[in-house]
Amino acid sequence: MCYAIPGKILKIEGKLATIDYFGENRTAAALDIIPKHGEYVYAQGGVIVKIVPEKQALESLKEWENVFQELKKIDEQTAKTDETKFTREIRQAIHKANNSIPLSEQEIIGLLKTEDSKLETLLKAANAARQKQQGNACCVHAIIEFSNNCKNNCAYCGIRRENTQIKRYRMSVEEIIARADYAVNKLGFKALALQSGEDEYYDEEKLVEIVKGIKAKCGALIMLSIGEASIETYEKLFQAGAHAALLRFETSNKKMYEQMHCTSFENRIKCLKELKRIGFLVATGALIGLPGQTNEDIARDIALARELEPDVHSFGPFIPHGQTPLASERKPSLQQALKIIAAIRLSTPNAKILVTTALETLASNAREKALASGASSLMLDATPEKYKQLYELYPGKTTAHAKIEEEVIKTIKLLKTIGRAPTDLG
Ligand code: SF4
Structure with missing residues (x-):
């Protein structure tokens, strides 16, 4: 199974390529792979990650064409909404989105205050906004938790x-590269x-070795999620071929941030801005449901994410862990998490919004619900089985004992049912 559709290069101007996908044109950056006019490529997150031999590309496109159109129809159908049921706040959000006017924090709070009786309407409006902005593309990334x-x-x-x-565990450099090779070249x-x-x-030396080792074997976008490494290290890693970084700011409330962390809020924001300056595709966001968090905090989190202009929004629930000072706190409900995803979608319509693995612990159908509430991206846990249960950021990890091969099959089945194409069109 393949998590990208090959596209044909129509034009290359500097580092920007225009790519054709079944008649739809998208642009992608040619950072370290420079294709020629007429060649076929895979792109992820707006970056070309591989040149695909023509014969292989045409076979893949033949397989995809009918499926792609069929999935599109299903998605269009499921994203239909009854606009007469929209609340004033939803109507206002859609009007502003259509006119490229950002929602104020007060307006985001208005969405977050949606009553339970109107929650389904809010989620459906967000799903329709996702469909209008992004079609049925759904990025499916793999994650390897290596230490x-x-x-x-x-x-x-x-x-x-x-x-x-x-x-505690650490994967060796060779183990990480071998697992990446398996995820990309065997699982697709x-x-x-x-x-x-x-x-x-x-x-820095080991990280560069890992990135270069993976790049040598795999045509894939490498996203780093290693925290606040130095800017010099991130620059070297970008040059080595890692072009995306996941670093959440966790909360925009400085006081709350500094109560929870031993690092400074300013440094986190500075690091995020530096990552963008270097050229990384950036994924960021916040924790949902932290103790003492208010709707005002969440609205500010959404506004801050919008200001930082990330390529992916990653908002996941706080799940209390028994071995932490917050062990006795409560986790948020799935409804609360979905409401926030919907508010992000309506306030930042063109956002790529990730369904975090933590969100999936809130209910067995959380992934499907989130995808139907404005989310557009998934991450599957490809960590080797002997380690994945030890990477316990939060308890109840749904994939702790799941085999990645089975997760892939389950995910493809789900995406087909709801009309999403497991691809990122450049
Ligand atoms: S303690 Fe956890 S959340 Fe904090 S930097 Fe380490 S891994 Fe990340």
């Missing part, structure tokens, strides 16, 4: 430094997140 060691001590995190109950992923705690064992 659960961390020098930090974030109050909500199960792998924090002071948790002495957890069994075209985007790969590499995640760890802030683990100084992996110094």
Whole structure:
């Protein structure tokens, strides 16, 4: 199974390529792979990740063409809404989105205050906005959690430094590259997140070796999720071929941030801005349902994410972990998390919104519900089975014992049912 559709290069201007996908034109950056006019490529997150031999591309396109049109129809059908049921706040959000006027924080709060009786209408409006802006594309990335060691001590995190109950692990450089090779070349992923705690064992040299080793074997977008590494290190990693970075700001409330972390809020925001300056595709967002968090905080989180202009919005629920100072706090409901996803979609219509793996712990159908409430991207856990249950940022991880091969089949089946194409069209 393939998580990208090959597109044909129509034009290359500098580092920007125009690509044709079944008559729809998209643009993508040619950062370290420079195709020629007429060649076929895979692109992910707006970056060309591989040149595809013509014969292979044409075979894949033949397989995809009918399926793609069929899925589109299903998606269009499921995204239909009854606009007469829209609340004043939804109507206002859609009007502003159509005129490219950003929603104010007060207007976002208005959406977050949607009553339970109107929640379904809000979620459906967000799904329609997603369909209008992005069609039925749904990026499916793999994530490899390569170390659960961390020098930090974030109050909500199960792998924090002071948790002495957890069994720690580190994957070797060779193991990480081999697993990436399997995820890309055997399972078909075209985007790969590499995640760890802030683990100084992996110094700049090792990280560069990992990125270069993966690039040498895999045509895929490499996303780093390694915390606040130095800007010099991130620059070297970008040059080595990693072109995306996941770093959440967790909360826009500075006081709350500094109560939960041993690092500064300013530094986190500075790091995010530097990542953009270097050229990384950036994924960021916040935790939903932190103790003491208000609708005002969440509206500010959504506004801050919009200001930072990330390529992917990653908002996941706070799930209390027994070995942390927040063990006795409550997790948010699925309804609350969906409402926030819908508010992000309506306030930032063209956003790519990730269904986080933490969100999937809230209910067995959380993934499907989130995709029907404005979300447009998934991450499957491709960490080797012997490690994945040890990467316990939060308890109840749904994929702790799941085999990635089975997850892939389950995901493709779900996407087909709801009319989403498991692809990122450049
Ligand atoms: S949230 Fe990240 S930085 Fe904080 S303790 Fe957990 S792994 Fe470390």
